[in-house]
Amino acid sequence: MAAEAENVAKQVEELQVNGAAPVEEEEADTVTPWEVTTTRATGIDYDKLIVRFGCRKLDDETIARFEKVTGHRACPMLRRGMFFAHRDFNAILDRKEQGKPFFLYTGRGASSGSLHLGHLVPFIFTKWLQEVFDVPLIIQMTDDEKFLWKDMKVDDAKKMARENMKDIISVGFDPEKTFIFSNLDYMCAPFYENVVKVWKVVNTNQARAIFGFTPEDCLGKAAFPAVEAAPCFASSFPQIFGKRNDIPCLIPCAIDQDPYFRMTRDVAPRLKAAKPSLIFSTFLPALQGAQTKMNASEPNTCIYLDDTPKQIKNKINKYAFSGGQQTVEEHRAKGGNCDVDISYQFLRFFMEDDEKLLEIREKYTKGEILSGELKAMATEVVQKIVAEMQERRKTVNDETVDVFTKVRPLAYKY
Numbered sequence: 001m002a003a004e005a006e007n008v009a010k011q012v013e014e015l016q017v018n019g020a021a022p023v024e025e026e027e028a029d030t031v032t033p034w035e036v037t038t039t040r041a042t043g044i045d046y047d048k049l050i051v052r053f054g055c056r057k058l059d060d061e062t063i064a065r066f067e068k069v070t071g072h073r074a075c076p077m078l079r080r081g082m083f084f085a086h087r088d089f090n091a092i093l094d095r096k097e098q099g100k101p102f103f104l105y106t107g108r109g110a111s112s113g114s115l116h117l118g119h120l121v122p123f124i125f126t127k128w129l130q131e132v133f134d135v136p137l138i139i140q141m142t143d144d145e146k147f148l149w150k151d152m153k154v155d156d157a158k159k160m161a162r163e164n165m166k167d168i169i170s171v172g173f174d175p176e177k178t179f180i181f182s183n184l185d186y187m188c189a190p191f192y193e194n195v196v197k198v199w200k201v202v203n204t205n206q207a208r209a210i211f212g213f214t215p216e217d218c219l220g221k222a223a224f225p226a227v228e229a230a231p232c233f234a235s236s237f238p239q240i241f242g243k244r245n246d247i248p249c250l251i252p253c254a255i256d257q258d259p260y261f262r263m264t265r266d267v268a269p270r271l272k273a274a275k276p277s278l279i280f281s282t283f284l285p286a287l288q289g290a291q292t293k294m295n296a297s298e299p300n301t302c303i304y305l306d307d308t309p310k311q312i313k314n315k316i317n318k319y320a321f322s323g324g325q326q327t328v329e330e331h332r333a334k335g336g337n338c339d340v341d342i343s344y345q346f347l348r349f350f351m352e353d354d355e356k357l358l359e360i361r362e363k364y365t366k367g368e369i370l371s372g373e374l375k376a377m378a379t380e381v382v383q384k385i386v387a388e389m390q391e392r393r394k395t396v397n398d399e400t401v402d403v404f405t406k407v408r409p410l411a412y413k414y
């Protein structure tokens, strides 16, 4: 708490001095909820980001404790550091150990009709976590956020949120244990109470320092962070948790969402509410290279969940940045660079088998596997995941969405 308060204070100070959000060095990575870029081909420097944001590295010791407490082996994304940092994850493990309640909270702002592969990462992981922890899951759809930030009508933002819900449901969440809501539909009295309580304790200078808002930004943008914060508080969902505000949540999300929850953790004690814990993922890189993440508004950087097997193959062949050499001879002699190779990065995220992955890394690095061969392997793995999603998606319709969004208790008692 003290460290976080200090961090915010420091940012406010720097803001006042510089008139802008702090940038430490000329080539610093940009990581905000609205922009993720770096000049490095190997992507964001995540170790530096941990220091800048003031969160913790998810170390081997913590992962070992997770395995001990839950009795489950860490999933590939956890073992391989795709989820790499956290805030207070141990507090959640304590509660698991003591049999005390907590819940999972994550979300999605819909800016395209279909999800892409990058969006899938936190949801696949969240589904796995929910199975391992067996706790309620809350999913927020920020149609209000997209209305405010994008050139979009309210009705279109709502429609997109609903379509995206179908993709999210297709990941395989349990309707007995999962509540999905869109802000523009759900905003009920207890939820709004939490929003105004957050508004009261964060001043405009702090919001500007944390989020980089400018005086020209509309009021809605400055007010929105409280809406993403409110689901951290159990009392926003009385149908599930009653009036309790002492039940904390764990938020699996990509690290760009941290500003919202840094703020939430700072204000929680003043609201007499439990602080959220977080577990952060890295970004799935764009096809063109790790300088940016997949961006739904730029179709050629993404693989969408409604792409055909042929489209997936073509996109990977045409766009996936290769860490291989210019000619076969050169590649055989010098080998490829997995750290910048997007096909390899996709395998790291989505390939199940550790040994096979290691073998591919070694052989590609030595030049024994060619770039085209690596692309074919990535294509196969991605096609399989997308096909499985599409198969489940066929069974999801508007009635299914109604089941998940109905305001109701979940299969837990509080």
Ligand code: TRP
Binding pocket: 033, 105, 106, 107, 108, 109, 110, 140, 141, 142, 145, 228, 251, 252, 253, 254, 257
């Ligand atoms: N702002 C997020 C987005 O644009 C959506 C979101 C809302 C979210 N609540 C969340 C993401 C909680 C992670 C965790 O996608």
